[in-house]
Amino acid sequence: MSHKILEGKKGIIFGALDNQSIAWKTAEAVKEAGGEFVLTNAPVAFRMGTINDLAEKTGSKIIPADATKMEDLENLIDQSVSHLAGKLDFILHSIGMSVNVRKGRNYTDLNYDWMTKGWDVSSVSFHKLLQTLYQKDAMNPWGSILALSYIAAQRTFPNYNDMADNKAYLESIARSFGYFFGKNKKVRVNTISQSPTLTTAGKGVKGLDGFLSYADQTAPLGNASAEDCAKYSVMMFSDYTKKVTLQNLFHDGGFSNVGVSQEIIDALEKG
């Protein structure tokens, strides 16, 4: 049975590319919980993905925006407030991309133009989004803004490459901007640090299968799926989490606090 804990709440969901995307699952879960939203993605994603199906299924409007472009963000926010007939209560930033990862460049041999591009898309876009929302006063008090992160921001995962730095930067922006958003607008800003998940962005990481099963065998509850993450986001958008802000929230089945699990020891001893 579904609980309509987002009834009356309005928002914007960034980053649904296909039905594997964490943002896609989140849109479905938000809809089920009674929330209304605008879907957005970079114009290029409309050629690659299937976002129109999601818009139809959830009865949502799509407004394209490249999250690195201020004019796109301004237009998106103005149009969303007008379409939804009111200020916003929730935002999901579910965006990540590294050109170095895509092109298989090692961390010890980075192309700095690509690094800058990935940093702009994966991290600075969050600041641009927050600043646009803040300056336009587009959020309702007690609204909730989330971005998605990964534990490579705190611990080393060699194949995560420059995305590790991008995630550390992203989490820092959430804390720094979250201070002003909390103090002056009563809006909360958090990041969710999600388990490795099979999505288009996830598949870009070299050796993802091994990575996924290592995390799954380490976490006492196993990996969190995209659907699990979607439900967590619904709770974070709801009034049940009004005083949670400036946090990086691990949503990983307990992975982040485990040294080693018995399954991993057993596997190594066999080998």
Ligand SMILES: NC(=O)c1ccc[n+]([C@@H]2O[C@H](COP(=O)([O-])OP(=O)(O)OC[C@H]3O[C@@H](n4cnc5c(N)ncnc54)[C@H](O)[C@@H]3O)[C@@H](O)[C@H]2O)c1
């Ligand atoms: N998949 C994982 O293992 C995993 C784990 C932890 C965190 N995350 C994070 O979750 C978020 C969502 O990724 P996903 O795994 O659902 O993959 P995904 O590939 O489905 O989503 C990434 C999205 O970013 C969008 N995007 C890229 N450049 C953009 C731009 N300039 N403007 C607007 N949108 C742009 C893409 O079009 C795509 O929809 C990312 O921040 C990712 O780093 C993923």
